[in-house]
Amino acid sequence: MxxxxxxxxxxxxxxxxxxxxxxxxxxxxxxxxxxxxxxxxxxxxxxxxxxxxxxxxxxxxxxxxxxxxxxxxxxxxxxxxxxxxxxxxxxxxxxxxxxxxxxxxxxxxxxxxxxxxxxxxxxxxxxxVAPRMMRAYRGAVASRRREAARLDLLTAREHDVLRLLARGQVNAEIAQALRVSPGTVKSHIGAIFEKLGVRDRAAAIVFAFDHGIVRPGQD
Incomplete structure (x- = not known):
């Protein structure tokens, strides 16, 4: 029973x-x-x-x-x-x-x-309701996959820059950490914005957290 x-x-x-x-x-x-x-x-x-x-x-x-x-x-x-x-x-x-x-x-x-x-x-x-639910689910999954695929467009150095940017570091701090010039950091950030399809640092930071590049509380 x-x-x-x-x-x-x-x-x-x-x-x-x-x-x-x-x-x-x-x-x-x-x-x-x-x-x-x-x-x-x-x-x-x-x-x-x-x-x-x-x-x-x-x-x-x-x-x-x-x-x-x-x-x-x-x-x-x-x-x-x-x-x-x-x-x-x-x-x-x-x-x-x-x-x-x-x-x-x-x-x-x-x-x-x-x-x-x-x-x-x-x-x-x-x-x-099942057909509507499946359409919404597929749309969400497809969207997430498309977003995640953008990370593959980043070079190893751009990943490093994005990680430091998401931890709140300014260009000068990123440059010092990576031992490159601030101008180089600025160029990397511009390339990151273009490849991820984001408009500013805030959007890039949100993208990094949403896709596991950095996590809350991570040093």
């Missing part, structure tokens, strides 16, 4: 979901919660196999409740359930740690299938 906690602020919705997730389909609804705060306390105490989490709720919404649950040791799988398919909601619950996302107008069969997959450690995204 898959032990489930149902979280939704509407009692009638919780009742309907409890009827869908019945013993005949291999589920045991061990608790129902009316908001995220109650869900966090209940799930921590009962340690279910699956949390069916509404997104829009008072006090503590489903996104923040999911984030708190997934930050704990041995977090339970969370399947987000909502009437909204906006990107803000979709990415919010995914970034919080949910392993699946289902719209409330899904069929009972789809809900059960999603619950089984997520409870088993898999991922499930509602067919209505």
């Amino acid at each position: 898959i032990r489930v906690v149902i979280v939704d602020d509407q009692a009638i919705v919780r009742t309907g979901l409890a009827r869908i997730f019945g013993a005949e389909d291999g589920f045991d609804v061990v608790a129902e919660c009316a908001d995220g705060a109650q869900a966090v306390a209940t799930v921590t105490r009962l340690r279910p196999d699956l949390v069916l989490m509404d997104v829009r709720m008072p006090r503590l919404d489903g996104i923040e409740a999911t984030r708190q649950l997934c930050a704990a040791p041995e977090p339970p799988p969370v399947l987000a359930l909502t009437t909204f398919d906006e990107d803000e909601v979709l990415w919010g619950v995914i970034e919080a740690g949910a392993q699946g996302f289902v719209l409330k107008d899904s069929t009972a069969e789809d809900l059960l299938a999603a619950a089984r997959v997520v409870a088993a450690g898999g991922a499930w995204f509602d067919p209505a």
Whole structure:
């Protein structure tokens, strides 16, 4: 039996979901919660196999409740359930740690299938939002790859200059560290801006941190 906690602020919705997730389909609804705060306390105490989490709720919404649950040791799988398919909601619950996302107008069969997959450690995204999510993901990955490829255009010396620049050193300090003239450093920085497609030192520094050239707290 898959032990489930149902979280939704509407009692009638919780009742309907409890009827869908019945013993005949291999589920045991061990608790129902009316908001995220109650869900966090209940799930921590009962340690279910699956949390069916509404997104829009008072006090503590489903996104923040999911984030708190997934930050704990041995977090339970969370399947987000909502009437909204906006990107803000979709990415919010995914970034919080949910392993699946289902719209409330899904069929009972789809809900059960999603619950089984997520409870088993898999991922499930509602067919209505999956194509949009994949397009956004592919766009983000392609963009990051294009940006990362720009680093390959830099020479070894330009990498050195970028690293020192990102650590906050001015041209004279970079020149002294690399034992070159300030004019040479200025030329390298100009080449870095052009190759990375950035306009100024601030943008170059952000690029360096975003792509691991330097890291916060690194000497």
